[in-house]
Amino acid sequence: MADAELKLKGLFDSKESWDNFESMQNTFTFQTSPISEYVFAHWKEDAFYGYQFLNGVHPSVIKRCSWLPSNFPVSEEMVQPLLGSGTSLQQEMEKGNIFLCDYKIMDNIPAPVMDGKPLPFTAALCLLHVDTAGELKPIAIQLGQRPSEKCPIFLPSDAELDWLLAKMFVKNADGIFHQMASHLQNTHLLCEPFAVATMRHFPAVHPLYKLLMPHFRYNLQINIVGRVILLGPEGIASLTSLGTAGVVELMSRELAQTTYSSLCLPENIADRGLENIPNFYYRDDGLKLWKAINSYVRAMVELFYPADDQVSGDAELQRWIHDIFTKGFLGNGLSGIPESLKTVQEVVKFVTMVIFTASAQHAAVNNGQFDYNSCYPNTPLMLRGAPPTAKGQVTMETILGALPSIGTTVQSMSVAVILHKKHADSVKHIIENFQKELSSIDESINRRNAVVVLLNTHINNNNNNRSRLVDELSTPAG
Numbered sequence: 001m002a003d004a005e006l007k008l009k010g011l012f013d014s015k016e017s018w019d020n021f022e023s024m025q026n027t028f029t030f031q032t033s034p035i036s037e038y039v040f041a042h043w044k045e046d047a048f049y050g051y052q053f054l055n056g057v058h059p060s061v062i063k064r065c066s067w068l069p070s071n072f073p074v075s076e077e078m079v080q081p082l083l084g085s086g087t088s089l090q091q092e093m094e095k096g097n098i099f100l101c102d103y104k105i106m107d108n109i110p111a112p113v114m115d116g117k118p119l120p121f122t123a124a125l126c127l128l129h130v131d132t133a134g135e136l137k138p139i140a141i142q143l144g145q146r147p148s149e150k151c152p153i154f155l156p157s158d159a160e161l162d163w164l165l166a167k168m169f170v171k172n173a174d175g176i177f178h179q180m181a182s183h184l185q186n187t188h189l190l191c192e193p194f195a196v197a198t199m200r201h202f203p204a205v206h207p208l209y210k211l212l213m214p215h216f217r218y219n220l221q222i223n224i225v226g227r228v229i230l231l232g233p234e235g236i237a238s239l240t241s242l243g244t245a246g247v248v249e250l251m252s253r254e255l256a257q258t259t260y261s262s263l264c265l266p267e268n269i270a271d272r273g274l275e276n277i278p279n280f281y282y283r284d285d286g287l288k289l290w291k292a293i294n295s296y297v298r299a300m301v302e303l304f305y306p307a308d309d310q311v312s313g314d315a316e317l318q319r320w321i322h323d324i325f326t327k328g329f330l331g332n333g334l335s336g337i338p339e340s341l342k343t344v345q346e347v348v349k350f351v352t353m354v355i356f357t358a359s360a361q362h363a364a365v366n367n368g369q370f371d372y373n374s375c376y377p378n379t380p381l382m383l384r385g386a387p388p389t390a391k392g393q394v395t396m397e398t399i400l401g402a403l404p405s406i407g408t409t410v411q412s413m414s415v416a417v418i419l420h421k422k423h424a425d426s427v428k429h430i431i432e433n434f435q436k437e438l439s440s441i442d443e444s445i446n447r448r449n450a451v452v453v454l455l456n457t458h459i460n461n462n463n464n465n466r467s468r469l470v471d472e473l474s475t476p477a478g
Contacts, residue, residue, distance in 0.1 A: 014406040024376055027410060031417050035371035043378040046156060049167055050128050050136035051279075053101060057368040057379075058178035059282040060186075064273025065100035065127065066093055072102075072125045073147055074140045078155055082139045084132060092129060096276060099136065101126040103173040105253050107145045112243025120386045121241040124170045134278040141166040143387040150389040161394040165402065168380055169387050175379035176240050178365065180247045181254040184230060186263075187362040188223050189251075193328030194354050195219050201320040207304040208317065211297070211351065215358040229415075239404070239412050240381040258329070260336035263353050265290045265361075282364060289360045294352045301348050308343045317341060321350070373416040376409050 011027065018024060025040045042048040053062040068074055076089050083092055092098050107123035122143040129139045137156075143166060144151040154166035195216035202209035230236050237247040261267040265286050269275060274283060305311050312318075321341050329337045341347050373379045377399075385402025388394050403409065 011406055011410045014410075016406050018400050018403055018406060018409070020400070021377060024409070027413070031370070031374070033371050035368070036374050039372055039375045039378055043375050044164060046137040047135045049138055052372065052378075053099075053128065053174075054136060054277070054280045055282055057365060057372045058174060058182060059280075059364065060182045061101050061103070061174065061177065062099050062128070062272070062274070063101075064096060064277075065098045066273070068093075068127075069100075069102065069125070071145055071147060072127070072140075072142055072153075074127055074153060078153060079127075079129075079139045082137075082156060083129060096273070097130045099128045099130070099277070101128070101170065101174065103170075103177060104145055105257065106173055106177065106242070106250060109242055109246045109249050111241070112238075112246060114384060119241050119243070119382070119384060121246075121383075122169050122173065122387050124173050126167075126170045130277060136277070136279075138167065138170075141170055143169050152389075152391060154388075154391070158391055159394065161396060161399060162388060162391050165388055165394050165399050168377060168399070168402070169383060171378065172241055172380050172383050175373070175381050176242055176247070177250070178379075179381065180230075180237065180240075180242075180250055183362075183365045183369075184226065185251045185254050186258065187357060187365060188219070188226060190258075190263075190328070191216060191219050191354075191358045191362075192223055193324050194358070197320050197323040197327070201316050201323060203316070206316060207300065208320070208351065211300055212354065215355050219358070236381075236412060236415050239408050241383055255330070256332065258335060260338070260353075263357060264349070265356065286360060286364065290352065290356055293355050293360070294348065297352045297355065298348045301344060301351065305344050305347060311344055311347055312340075312342050317347070370416045374413055376413055377403065380404075381412050382408060 039048075053059065074089070079089055083089065089098070102125050103123045104125075105123075106121070109121070111118035111121055113119070123145050125142045125145070126138055127140040128136050130136050139156065141154045141163075142151060143154070147153070154163055156163055158166075194212070198209060198212050198216065202212075204210075228235065231244060231248070233244075235244065237244040240247060242250060261271055269283050269287070274280060277283075305314075318340055322339055325331060325337050325339045329335045338346060338350065341350065380403060382404045383402045384404055385398060388398075404412075
């Protein structure tokens with residue numbers, strides 16, 4: 001639907017540049033949401049910019065900054081006016097009010113060539129501060145890992161357009177990392193070895209097979225299609241500042257750095273020092289979901305593994321976890337992923353992580369993509385203009401010229417539309433209709449039996465007001 005609309009508008013293959021930001025918003029008049037409209041209205045504002053690192057579609061990079069990296073020489077004089085009176089950068093770091101987004105993992109990835117020139121890309125650093133009102137705002141940006149005269153530190157006190165373009169280059173790095181590492185790599189592709197190992201090593205009657213398989217539904221099918229759409233010769237990765245080869249390199253680096261702790265939300269939050277930052281709803285809601293999943297998994301696992309020796313003695317379970325370690329994490333001992341599971345607690349934790357990753361974590365980094373990314377300058381996956389190397393030189397023409405062509409932009413934006421669309425689950429709909437019909441029959445039998453002396457309850461044997469008729473007929477065998 002989205003592709004058809006854009007092709008009808010004659011935009012999909014357009015090589016022209018954008019004239020203004022408003023024309024981008026008018027491109028998707030047939031597809032909007034209250035959040036996407038809010039983003040278009042507020043994407044330039046520092047408070048909303050900072051908010052997105054906590055509660056937007058990518059809350060996975062920001063961390064507390066207790067000391068400045070040596071390659072990010074932000075001075076007290078630069079930022080003190082932004083911090084308020086009676087305090088300093090050092091004091092704010094000690095209080096836990098300074099945070100950092102550092103994209104060093106993307107440094108020195110070879111740039112793709114477009115129109116005979118390498119695309120610019122910056123492995124940026126962004127320093128943020130929680131003010132007295134509890135708002136998180138950016139206070140310093142460096143567009144590269146090596147400071148120099150041509151790689152200055154940009155500040156909110158600089159010219160408005162200088163600061164805006166600097167923020168866009170940070171979001172360029174963040175958008176690519178989100179889409180290709182945090183979303184594709186760390187949910188979709190990460191769940192693939194979980195799913196394959198489950199089908200390879202657990203028989204269908206194994207309790208962990210029954211527990212896990214519902215969470216892998218459509219994973220393999222989506223990943224097969226996704227590899228073509230995202231990583232194919234003309235996939236979305238080719239429309240980013242890193243290009244397809246650069247994205248594959250980023251994903252390789254991310255896998256090498258992925259740890260067991262980073263996949264377990266309570267440890268992830270603690271390791272990043274985000275326990276106390278205000279207004280962090282991803283943390284608050286995510287930890288509640290983690291706790292609920294963990295309680296559910298614990299009850300199920302302890303039912304079938306009453307003692308630790310039954311865990312270590314389950315050969316199918318041991319083959320399962322070893323396959324995940326060797327195939328999914330390439331035998332990387334530094335990852336902390338277990339090669340074997342010896343206790344009930346270890347099984348509970350690992351299965352909790354798998355289910356959380358396949359469900360809540362994927363929802364967190366997937367479901368808001370249209371809301372936040374359909375406003376392309378808010379999260380530009382490609383910038384073709386060079387990052388500013390001096391202050392006071394950026395114009396609106398500079399910014400619009402840095403954005404990709406209209407055709408490249410709308411192709412990228414159309415993916416956000418596709419990912420936003422909720423696809424009907426036909427099988428679930430059929431089962432739900434069947435269950436409704438069975439419940440109706442159940443109720444009619446109960447009404448008749450209420451006035452019959454010699455009851456026939458065999459086909460409709462109520463147990464704690466729950467009909468076995470519904471349970472047995474609508475639940476798949478096995």
